[in-house]
Amino acid sequence: MTPLLRATALRKHFPIRKGLLLRETGRVRAVDGVSLEVRQGETLGLVGESGCGKSTLGRTLVRLYEPTDGSLEYKGEDLLAMRGERLRSMRRHIQMIFQDPFASLDPRMTVGQILAEPFKVHGACPPGERQDRARMLLDKVGLKSSYLNRYPHEFSGGQRQRISIARAMALNPELVVADEPVSALDVSIQAQILNLLKDLQQEFRLTYVFISHDLSVVDHFCDRVAVMYLGRVIETAPKDELFASPKHPYTQALIDAIPRVGAGKRKMKAALSGEVPSPIAPPAGCHFHPRCPRRHDGCERDFPRLVDVGGGHRVACNLYEESAAVAQPRSQPIPGLGART
Amino acid sequence: MSEVVVSVRNLQTTFHTRVGPVRAVDGISYDIGKGRTLGIVGESGCGKSVASYSLMRLIEPPGEITGGEVLLHGEDVLGLPDAQMESYRGSRMAMIFQEPMTALNPVLTIGYQMDEQIMRHTGLARKASRERAVEMLEMVGIPSPRERYESYPHQLSGGMRQRAMIAMALSCEPEFLIADEPTTALDVTIQGQILELIQGLQERLHMSVQFITHDLGVISEISDDVLVMYAGTACERAPTQALIDGPRHPYTVALLESIPRLGQRASRLPAIGGMVPSLYELPAGCPFQNRCPRVTDECRAARPSMRALAPGHEVACFNPVTA
Numbered sequence: 001m002t003p004l005l006r007a008t009a010l011r012k013h014f015p016i017r018k019g020l021l022l023r024e025t026g027r028v029r030a031v032d033g034v035s036l037e038v039r040q041g042e043t044l045g046l047v048g049e050s051g052c053g054k055s056t057l058g059r060t061l062v063r064l065y066e067p068t069d070g071s072l073e074y075k076g077e078d079l080l081a082m083r084g085e086r087l088r089s090m091r092r093h094i095q096m097i098f099q100d101p102f103a104s105l106d107p108r109m110t111v112g113q114i115l116a117e118p119f120k121v122h123g124a125c126p127p128g129e130r131q132d133r134a135r136m137l138l139d140k141v142g143l144k145s146s147y148l149n150r151y152p153h154e155f156s157g158g159q160r161q162r163i164s165i166a167r168a169m170a171l172n173p174e175l176v177v178a179d180e181p182v183s184a185l186d187v188s189i190q191a192q193i194l195n196l197l198k199d200l201q202q203e204f205r206l207t208y209v210f211i212s213h214d215l216s217v218v219d220h221f222c223d224r225v226a227v228m229y230l231g232r233v234i235e236t237a238p239k240d241e242l243f244a245s246p247k248h249p250y251t252q253a254l255i256d257a258i259p260r261v262g263a264g265k266r267k268m269k270a271a272l273s274g275e276v277p278s279p280i281a282p283p284a285g286c287h288f289h290p291r292c293p294r295r296h297d298g299c300e301r302d303f304p305r306l307v308d309v310g311g312g313h314r315v316a317c318n319l320y321e322e323s324a325a326v327a328q329p330r331s332q333p334i335p336g337l338g339a340r341t
Numbered sequence: 342m343s344e345v346v347v348s349v350r351n352l353q354t355t356f357h358t359r360v361g362p363v364r365a366v367d368g369i370s371y372d373i374g375k376g377r378t379l380g381i382v383g384e385s386g387c388g389k390s391v392a393s394y395s396l397m398r399l400i401e402p403p404g405e406i407t408g409g410e411v412l413l414h415g416e417d418v419l420g421l422p423d424a425q426m427e428s429y430r431g432s433r434m435a436m437i438f439q440e441p442m443t444a445l446n447p448v449l450t451i452g453y454q455m456d457e458q459i460m461r462h463t464g465l466a467r468k469a470s471r472e473r474a475v476e477m478l479e480m481v482g483i484p485s486p487r488e489r490y491e492s493y494p495h496q497l498s499g500g501m502r503q504r505a506m507i508a509m510a511l512s513c514e515p516e517f518l519i520a521d522e523p524t525t526a527l528d529v530t531i532q533g534q535i536l537e538l539i540q541g542l543q544e545r546l547h548m549s550v551q552f553i554t555h556d557l558g559v560i561s562e563i564s565d566d567v568l569v570m571y572a573g574t575a576c577e578r579a580p581t582q583a584l585i586d587g588p589r590h591p592y593t594v595a596l597l598e599s600i601p602r603l604g605q606r607a608s609r610l611p612a613i614g615g616m617v618p619s620l621y622e623l624p625a626g627c628p629f630q631n632r633c634p635r636v637t638d639e640c641r642a643a644r645p646s647m648r649a650l651a652p653g654h655e656v657a658c659f660n661p662v663t664a
């Protein structure tokens with residue numbers, strides 16, 4: 001079956017310019033060769049360290065950024081080639097919830113105007129009904145409809161985040177890239193919003209790309225997970241599989257570092273040692289090698305490909321390069337690694 | 342208890358909106374000792390940020406601090422002349438803002454903004470302050486700090502912006518730090534690094550910290566005491582472990598139950614039923630009454646005030662859950 005969205009070798013680089021002539025002195029390789037598929041009706045989690053390129057990838061997927069390189073297909077159609085009216089109607093089906101609600105809500109518009117805007121732009125709903133729809137949307141995200149006449153700065157951080165969720169949902173989109181949609185919310189409202197997103201998904205067969213750094217939320221909410229490191233996807237697997245037996249040493253460290261309630265006041269352990277590398281000058285070979293506890297001879301030189309280790313679990317690490325040749329049955333542990341407890 | 346550095350007494354902050362006054366913070370009180378950390382938790386919109394802005398005296402019209410005191414070493418900062426407050430802000434008291442873009446100027450580079458702050462409060466010259474800024478960016482785990490010093494805010498990722506702001510707040514080594522959701526945009530590994538940095542500074546400078554977060558995992562790692570807020574009021578305050586092991590306020594109990602846990606397989610997360618009442622239409626009596634499983638007539642008639650149930654453990658509830 002054709003996936004809803006397919007990215008192939010997608011790159012997005014930002015030039016670094018210096019001096020009066022703004023000469024390009026380097027590049028931030030924010031997204032550097034990502035291939036992935038998003039299937040209709042699923043929720044794909046996108047996780048990874050701050051600065052690894054999640055938001056940039058998200059924005060590129062919804063065509064807010066022109067990719068530097070690579071291709072993008074929506075239902076088998078070349079998304080990058082779409083222009084004019086076709087692109088405009090596409091935009092209605094693909095929405096993004098932005099990471100920074102403060103910056104993404106127009107401060108001069110009331111919440112009512114912000115929520116009616118998508119209807120206006122796409123002529124989606126008769127003008128007389130727009131305020132009612134806006135009121136309904138607010139209600140869905142747990143905000144009083146009496147808030148309609150207030151401006152964004154009159155809300156708390158979490159309230160603003162919910163306004164931007166309501167806005168993205170206004171036009172019943174098919175695909176929503178949600179960039180940290182619940183990070184500013186306390187647990188109870190987080191639960192309320194996640195439940196709402198699930199309900200909408202069931203009702204409308206919505207598809208989500210769900211960007212989050214909170215692994216317990218990802219564990220709860222996603223069907224599959226893609227882990228990014230320095231502009232690349234280094235592991236993808238069905239959610240249960242990923243949390244039960246993460247293969248990449250980076251993913252293992254990430255899962256290890258989750259703080260737990262009731263652990264008591266103590267020094268947090270630094271889960272990963274070594275300097276965080278920069279996408280301006282990524283290390284050669286496996287990008288993760290300078291910090292990797294399982295680094296071995298070839299890692300500084302050999303660039304690991306994303307290989308299938310069975311059961312839809314793909315990993316880009318030199319530890320698994322050979323094992324991929326002989327397709328491993330899913331239950332059999334990878335030599336030298338075994339199942340983690 | 343150690344020497345009290347910050348003492349908030351009956352703080353009240355009101356927004357005079359078009360539809361009438363709104364008490365976003367309605368009479369909260371707490372102390373923070375030298376070198377201690379108070380965690381503040383509570384539902385979205387309950388007044389955590391407004392309380393913090395009030396302490397820093399950053400409330401702008403139509404908002405106004407309508408009552409109470411904020412004592413820093415016994416001195417009421419709410420009564421200070423503006424110029425003196427200006428010099429306290431950043432050097433003696435600093436704040437990490439929940440949304441970095443509220444605090445960062447989009448048209449100036451990160452480095453320029455850090456330099457301004459450092460030079461103003463430490464008297465360092467530009468060159469030295471630049472070194473200090475780069476060093477701070479490195480300490481918060483921003484790769485290629487020299488290049489990033491030249492970046493504009495929009496060129497950084499969400500988490501990097503948040504860290505740049507943390508670097509800015511910490512660069513002047515304040516004695517009192519307010520951190521408003523400082524790690525929301527950060528993944529666990531970097532979050533750990535930031536918490537360690539704050540704790541390290543705290544040990545070295547005996548800094549007092551007010552730490553707002555909705556992440557109860559973080560609260561239990563970093564804070565000595567916890568204050569739980571609900572609809573502008575304080576509903577429970579206790580030493581961290583006591584609160585997690587034996588919450589007494591029905592809201593706190595519900596809050597702790599709604600945490601998603603790794604490996605939890607329920608298809609729906611337990612949310613607290615009902616909605617937070619709008620601050621415009623707060624009921625008489627206990628603000629939690631419409632969602633509370635233990636509500637009685639008394640709760641609808643009068644507002645419960647904070648009272649101690651155990652040493653250091655205070656609850657504002659007529660029918661507290663038994664320990």
Ligand SMILES: Nc1ncnc2c1ncn2[C@@H]1O[C@H](COP(=O)(O)OP(=O)(O)OP(=O)(O)O)[C@@H](O)[C@H]1O
Nearest residue numbers: 154155156157158356365385386387388389390391
């Ligand atoms: N300028 C303003 N005018 C009117 N009301 C305001 C204003 N600023 C904040 N409020 C209201 O005050 C209340 C408290 O807001 P505050 O930002 O302190 O919440 P919070 O506890 O920090 O929430 P969050 O966890 O979502 O950040 C909210 O209900 C908000 O709508």
Ligand SMILES: Nc1ncnc2c1ncn2[C@@H]1O[C@H](COP(=O)(O)OP(=O)(O)OP(=O)(O)O)[C@@H](O)[C@H]1O
Nearest residue numbers: 014030050051052053054055056496497498499500
């Ligand atoms: N407009 C831009 N100009 C230049 N560099 C940029 C721009 N946007 C992002 N970058 C850089 O690209 C890299 C990836 O940023 P991105 O925002 O995608 O990270 P992220 O994974 O979303 O991180 P976070 O979890 O902190 O939000 C970072 O190094 C960032 O500085």
Ligand code: SF4
Nearest residue numbers: 627630633640658659
């Ligand atoms: S005072 Fe009454 S309504 Fe309020 S929390 Fe306690 S039992 Fe519930």
Ligand SMILES: [Mg+2]
Nearest residue numbers: 055099498499
């Ligand atoms: Mg991001």
Ligand SMILES: [Mg+2]
Nearest residue numbers: 156157390439
């Ligand atoms: Mg807030």
